[in-house]
Amino acid sequence: MRVLAPQIRQATSGDAPGIARVQVLTWQQTYRGILPDSFLDGLDVERSAESWRAVVADRRRATHVIDAMGILGFCTAGPSRGDPNGYRGEVEAIYVDPAEQGQGHGTALVRAAMDWLAAKRLTPVLVWALEANTRAHGFYQSLGAHRLDTRLLRIADALYPEVGFGWPEGGSPP
Numbered sequence: 001m002r003v004l005a006p007q008i009r010q011a012t013s014g015d016a017p018g019i020a021r022v023q024v025l026t027w028q029q030t031y032r033g034i035l036p037d038s039f040l041d042g043l044d045v046e047r048s049a050e051s052w053r054a055v056v057a058d059r060r061r062a063t064h065v066i067d068a069m070g071i072l073g074f075c076t077a078g079p080s081r082g083d084p085n086g087y088r089g090e091v092e093a094i095y096v097d098p099a100e101q102g103q104g105h106g107t108a109l110v111r112a113a114m115d116w117l118a119a120k121r122l123t124p125v126l127v128w129a130l131e132a133n134t135r136a137h138g139f140y141q142s143l144g145a146h147r148l149d150t151r152l153l154r155i156a157d158a159l160y161p162e163v164g165f166g167w168p169e170g171g172s173p174p
Contacts, residue, residue, distance in 0.1 A: 006072060006105065008112050011056045011063040018071030019056075019063070020048035026095040034132045039156035061092070064112040072100045075109035077117050080126060085148060087166055089122030110143055114167070124169045128153075131161040140165040 011019065024043045031040060056063050061078030065071050073096030080090040091113050096105045117125055126148060129136035141147075145165035152159040 006066045006068040008064055008066050008108055011065045011074065013053050013056055015063075015065050015067075015071055015074075016049040016052040016056060017045065019052045019065065019074045020045045022071055022073055022095050022097050023052075023093070024048055025098055029098045030133060030135075031130070034130065035160075036156055036158075062113065062116045064109055064116070066096070066105045066109060072097050073105045073109055075106075075113045077113035077122075077125075079122055085126075085166070087124050087126040087148075089117035089120070089125040091125060091127040094127070106139060107143065124167055126164050126166040128162045128164050131163050137163060137165070143167075 024045050027035075027043060028040045052063075055061060055076060058078070061076055063074055063076040065074045073094070075094040076092045078090060078092060080087050081092070091110065094106060094109055094113075096109070114125060117123060127140055127145065128151075129140065130153070131150065137147075145167050148164040148166045150161050150163050153162045154160075
């Protein structure tokens with residue numbers, strides 16, 4: 001049996017269940033001990049898939065997936081959602097299945113998102129990560145992003161600090 005190499009492509013609505021599965025698995029692993037267990041245990045792939053169908057259909061954004069006979073990871077990017085520092089584009093979400101992390105999939109997904117954002121003239125680009133998710137901080141910084149600002153994000157009826165990272169105009173991942 002031939003194993004297919006992972007391919008990066010734009011998501012379709014049929015990818016929503018795979019995207020949701022990756023997001024739920026990643027949140028449950030990454031945020032255990034940071035967010036309430038009851039919140040993480042209540043994450044539902046089917047409910048999340050409905051939300052992802054709407055995101056994938058939104059033409060102002062692009063969701064790229066890495067697919068190897070199933071979704072291994074995804075990255076959604078689009079116009080900045082209200083950044084006051086002049087960042088026009090935003091990597092809104094990037095998740096790679098925990099079993100597939102460390103193989104370059106995240107870097108490849110960020111590159112695809114950055115190419116799409118540059119083609120839409122949505123640069124410079126920023127991304128936000130929970131302050132407690134230091135692994136994500138290291139990942140973004142390894143791709144050349146600089147720490148920008150901190151804000152509060154409401155999740156499960158509580159506020160959590162998150163840190164913004166940005167790629168300046170013309171900057172992009174290596």
